Amino acid sequence: MLNQSETKTIDEILKNYNYKDSSIIAIMQDVQKIYRYLPEDVLCYIAKELKISEAKIYGVATFYENFSLEPKGKYVIKICDGTACHVRKSIPILEEFRKLLGLSETKHTTDDMMFTVETVSCLGACGLAPVCTVNDVVHSTMTPEKVRQVVAKIKEEEANE
CATH class of the missing domain: 3.40.30.10 (Glutaredoxin)
Incomplete structure (x- = not known):
């Protein structure tokens, strides 16, 4: 579950891309810059806000080698x-x-x-x-x-x- 600060941060990223699902890769790149990986709860929140399925989000996250679903070091x-x-x-x-x-x-x-x-x-x-x-x-x-x-x-x- 995202806290209020995290929700605000993700909302800012989504706003920067006008909540367009066609910008999902760029959105995920911005999220990964913050967390150093793509947290499950953030991906679920993005799917909900962009009105796309979680399966589609995970499909993109797992297709591109540059994305990580596991935390990475500094x-x-x-x-x-x-x-x-x-x-x-x-x-x-x-x-x-x-x-x-x-x-x-x-x-x-x-x-x-x-x-x-x-x-x-x-x-x-x-x-x-x-x-x-x-x-x-x-x-x-x-x-x-x-x-x-x-x-x-x-x-x-x-x-x-």
Whole structure:
């Protein structure tokens, strides 16, 4: 159940798109920017307000890989495993992130909701392989040592906030 503040926030997003169901992708993108995922109660509220079925909302949310129905961490790390990155050893990069953060193939987000690690088919930066992004900031020619540096820098910045 949404609280009054959340309802107001979602209403503002819907208003920005004139409550048009044809803007559902943009609406969901805005919602995901706020929550870092698409909460079930928010999707149900949007369906009701746009006068479309919950099935249609979930169809869109599950069709596009960019949407998540599960909470993600503050820092979303995407490791490319496309051909160029894979042959340049992206798997050891993935394994190092998982080891450092206590994650696995089945556990993608840290308990403190600080980090989410996922693989993607391509980040479109093949010439910089192996590559990863942290909240859409590209890190090129990654190595396990660079992974340790990236994680240490983030943790240091978090400690200073």
